[in-house]
Amino acid sequence: MEKTQCPKTPPKTKCATDLNQKQLFTPMRLVIFGPPGAGKGTYSKLISERYNIPHIATGDMIREEIHKGTELGTSMKKFVEGGGLVPDEIVIEILRRRISAPDCKNGFILDGFPRTTAQAKALEKIADVDLVINLTVPEDVIIRRLSSRRVCRNCGAIYNLISMPPSRPGVCDKCGGELYQREDDKPEVIRRRLKEYETQTKPLVEYYGKKSIIRDVALVKEEKVEEVIKRVYDIIESVKLK
Numbered sequence: 382m383e384k385t386q387c388p389k390t391p392p393k394t395k396c397a398t399d400l401n402q403k404q405l406f407t408p409m410r411l412v413i414f415g416p417p418g419a420g421k422g423t424y425s426k427l428i429s430e431r432y433n434i435p436h437i438a439t440g441d442m443i444r445e446e447i448h449k450g451t452e453l454g455t456s457m458k459k460f461v462e463g464g465g466l467v468p469d470e471i472v473i474e475i476l477r478r479r480i481s482a483p484d485c486k487n488g489f490i491l492d493g494f495p496r497t498t499a500q501a502k503a504l505e506k507i508a509d510v511d512l513v514i515n516l517t518v519p520e521d522v523i524i525r526r527l528s529s530r531r532v533c534r535n536c537g538a539i540y541n542l543i544s545m546p547p548s549r550p551g552v553c554d555k556c557g558g559e560l561y562q563r564e565d566d567k568p569e570v571i572r573r574r575l576k577e578y579e580t581q582t583k584p585l586v587e588y589y590g591k592k593s594i595i596r597d598v599a600l601v602k603e604e605k606v607e608e609v610i611k612r613v614y615d616i617i618e619s620v621k622l623k
């Protein structure tokens with residue numbers, strides 16, 4: 382796709398200006414999909430900044446609620462820490478409220494939702510989805526990554542002790558906050574989460590496949606984020622320019 386030169390008669394090839402206009406004014410409703418540890422959070426944040434759309438991560442919202450110690454948070458804690466899924470009714474309600482906020486009118490990127498067929502059906506009634514990006518990762522890579530993941534308690538930035546370590550151990554480069562290991566990133570819980578993914582969430586690949594809006598991005602062993610994200614942007618832009 383030619384993006385730098387703008388032809389005089391541009392019926393098929395779009396120039397950079399067209400691209401920006403489109404990105405500014407066409408709603409872009411994305412879902413990022415993939416097993417735990419695929420890097421959904423990392424890629425979603427980059428996509429959210431580039432296209433100026435809110436990053437909606439149900440896992441982050443749930444953890445925040447638990448951290449605040451609200452009644453809702455307390456009711457979800459046992460599911461999350463055991464590596465299970467939070468009941469559909471609760472997550473769907475959380476998502477519905479978030480998506481009706483004004484900042485979502487030009488699009489959004491959903492990370493961690495939908496995770497079950499019931500959630501996908503509920504989402505259909507709430508909003509359209511233009512594209513589902515399906516990250517696929519070999520299982521050994523997933524387990525290694527999750528157990529070396531650390532998260533900033535203050536700003537949510539994600540680190541990896543092997544591939545993306547912070548400059549000072551235990552301290553966030555961006556805000557100086559404390560880094561911690563999520564309760565559900567401990568080995569016994571990781572296995573349960575992967576099982577939940579296989580049985581509850583993976584069937585959605587076929588569900589969105591039937592609607593022809595899903596595109597695979599295969600993560601090859603230890604490929605750098607900067608390389609993978611380029612492929613993701615290409616897919617998003619090819620869909621926006623159709």
Ligand code: ADP
Pocket residue numbers: 416417418421439440441443460461462464465466467468469472492493494495496500565574
């Ligand atoms: P990951 O994708 O790395 O497993 P998330 O941060 O997306 O992590 O989710 C963490 C946990 O939050 C899940 O294991 C689950 O308990 C809960 N959760 C997040 N999103 C959903 C959802 N859509 N439905 C049910 N539970 C969810």
Ligand code: ZN
Pocket residue numbers: 533534535536537538553554555556557558
């Ligand atoms: Zn931080």
